[in-house]
Every structure is written in structure tokens, then in C-alpha cells.
Amino acid sequence: MAEAAASTRKLYGYELSSNSVRIAALLNEKGLDYELVVVDDTKAPEFLAINPLGQVPAFQDGDDILFESRAISRYIAAKYRSTGTDLLPAAPSAKLEVWLEVESHHFYPAVADLVYELRVRPRLPGGAPPDPAVVDGLARKVADVLDVYDAHLGAGNRYLAGDQFTLADVNHMAQLFVMSLTPRAAELVAARPHVQAWWDEISARPAWKKTVAALPLPPA
Structure with a gap:
């Protein structure tokens, strides 16, 4: 399959959507150019034609249109595997699969509620x-999840899937970043x-530094 030209790669979202940032970080890690199409109204007919669920992000890659940020990230990591950083282990990885799911079902919901x-x-x-x-209640939930991460990372794992920086790590970065901007970051991360x-x-x-530099961050 021919690689899509940069002009046909479009990320639909907005800069302060953590799930949009997830995809921007991945595209930057792969060294892929793209156009950010800022979505002001997710219920507008023209956007619903792209994502009928009316949520950001969505991603257009040539003739392919995807939505759901984790599906988009898996697609980019696989299709552009040989471009930029290879974010998938050479062989099937139990750790990769587990920590992708932990992020989705445990880490993200807990952190998102606290940040909200x-x-x-x-x-x-x-x-x-x-x-x-x-x-306090939400912070305790995040702390319980991060205790599991701390034990895993302290058991000889440099990254979540072992010694290789992978998609599992990328998928955590946006939410870790927004949590780092909160007054509870020290007790939750630094501890x-x-x-x-x-x-x-x-x-x-x-x-990641390139990704953050593009964010119009509001004051704390």
C-alpha cells in the first residue's frame, strides 16, 4: 500500500483534548506530517459525516477515516511501522497487550476523573x-492504579512493555502530562x-517536547 501524502493525513480534534494529543504525540514520534483540523462543533453535520459518534479525535489517512483514539494509534503504529520510531515489539508481546488494556480500563478513567x-x-x-x-477520593483511585505501575516498573521494566519504548508508553503520555499540571502531581507521581x-x-x-510546545495551555 502506498504511503499517504502528508496533505492527506488530517487529525480532527483540538489542542487541549488529551485524546487528540495522544495522536499528535504518536504522529510526531513517527515523524509524520499532518494537518490539524480544529473541530469547534462535534455535532456539526460535516463532522458527523467523519465520526458519526460526534467525538474527537478522528483521523483521515488518504481514503481511510478512523475514529476512537486507541484504534487510530494502533493503525498508525502498524501502518507506519518502518517510519520513525518502531513502537511495536518484533514478536507478539504479552506486556504490550496488557498495558494497552490497563491504560484504557484503569489508568485513563481514574486520571481523567481527577483532572476533570x-x-x-x-x-x-x-x-x-x-x-x-x-x-481526595479521586486521588486515592489514581494512587491505587499508580501503585501497580510503580511495582511493574520497579521489577526490571524500563518501559511498560520491557526494554523497548512502545505504543503502551505513548498512550499514557497525554494524561500523565495533564495530571502533572495539577496540585496533586507530587503525591501521585513524585512519590x-x-x-x-x-x-x-x-x-x-x-x-513529546514538540507535541507539548504546540499546546496552548491555560493557567493552572
């Missing part, structure tokens, strides 16, 4: 300050030395 309470809800029209009791060392290493990658 701390950074999103207060900025909504009529939004109230974060409820300390709610925040877990193996998680902190992992985050320090993966967030120092040039592709």
Missing part, C-alpha cells in the same frame, strides 16, 4: 472550586520513584 475535577469543571460556566472530599523515573525519561523525548 481539578482543571476542567472549575472553568465551566458557573463552575465551582474543586470539592476537596471529591478530589512513586519508578513512575517518576519512567515519566522523566519518556517526557524528555524530542517528539
Whole structure:
């Protein structure tokens, strides 16, 4: 299959959508050019023609249109495997499959709820300050999940799938980043030395720095 030209690769989303950032980070890691199409109204007919579920991100690669960020990430990692960083192990990897699922079902929901309470809800029209009791409960859920990560990373795993930086690591970066902007980051990340060392290493990658540099971050 011929590689799609950069002009036909389009990421539909917006800069502060963590799932859109997930795909931007992956495209940067692969060294692939793309056009960001900012979606102001996910229920507009023209966008629903691309993603009938009315959610970002969506991705167009030539004639192929995909939605659901994790499906998009698997597609890019596989189709463009020989381009940029190879994010898939040479042989089937149990660790890769497990940690892709852990991110989806445990890490992302816990972190997303905490970030929403701390950074999103207060900025909504009529939004109230974060409820300390709610925040404490959500932070405990994140802590329980990160304890599992710290044990895994401390058991001789440089990255989630072992010694190779893979799609499993990339899929965590956007949510780890937004969590790092919250006042609970120190107790949740820095207090877990193996998680902190992992985050320090993966967030120092040039592709991730390029991704973050493009984000119009609101004040804390």
C-alpha cells in the first residue's frame, strides 16, 4: 500500500483534548506530517459525516477515516511501522497487550476523573472550586492504579512493555502530562520513584517536547 501524502493525513480534534494529543504525540514520534483540523462543533453535520459518534479525535489517512483514539494509534503504529520510531515489539508481546488494556480500563478513567475535577469543571460556566472530599477520593483511585505501575516498573521494566519504548508508553503520555499540571502531581507521581523515573525519561523525548510546545495551555 502506498504511503499517504502528508496533505492527506488530517487529525480532527483540538489542542487541549488529551485524546487528540495522544495522536499528535504518536504522529510526531513517527515523524509524520499532518494537518490539524480544529473541530469547534462535534455535532456539526460535516463532522458527523467523519465520526458519526460526534467525538474527537478522528483521523483521515488518504481514503481511510478512523475514529476512537486507541484504534487510530494502533493503525498508525502498524501502518507506519518502518517510519520513525518502531513502537511495536518484533514478536507478539504479552506486556504490550496488557498495558494497552490497563491504560484504557484503569489508568485513563481514574486520571481523567481527577483532572476533570481539578482543571476542567472549575472553568465551566458557573463552575465551582474543586470539592476537596471529591478530589481526595479521586486521588486515592489514581494512587491505587499508580501503585501497580510503580511495582511493574520497579521489577526490571524500563518501559511498560520491557526494554523497548512502545505504543503502551505513548498512550499514557497525554494524561500523565495533564495530571502533572495539577496540585496533586507530587503525591501521585513524585512519590512513586519508578513512575517518576519512567515519566522523566519518556517526557524528555524530542517528539513529546514538540507535541507539548504546540499546546496552548491555560493557567493552572
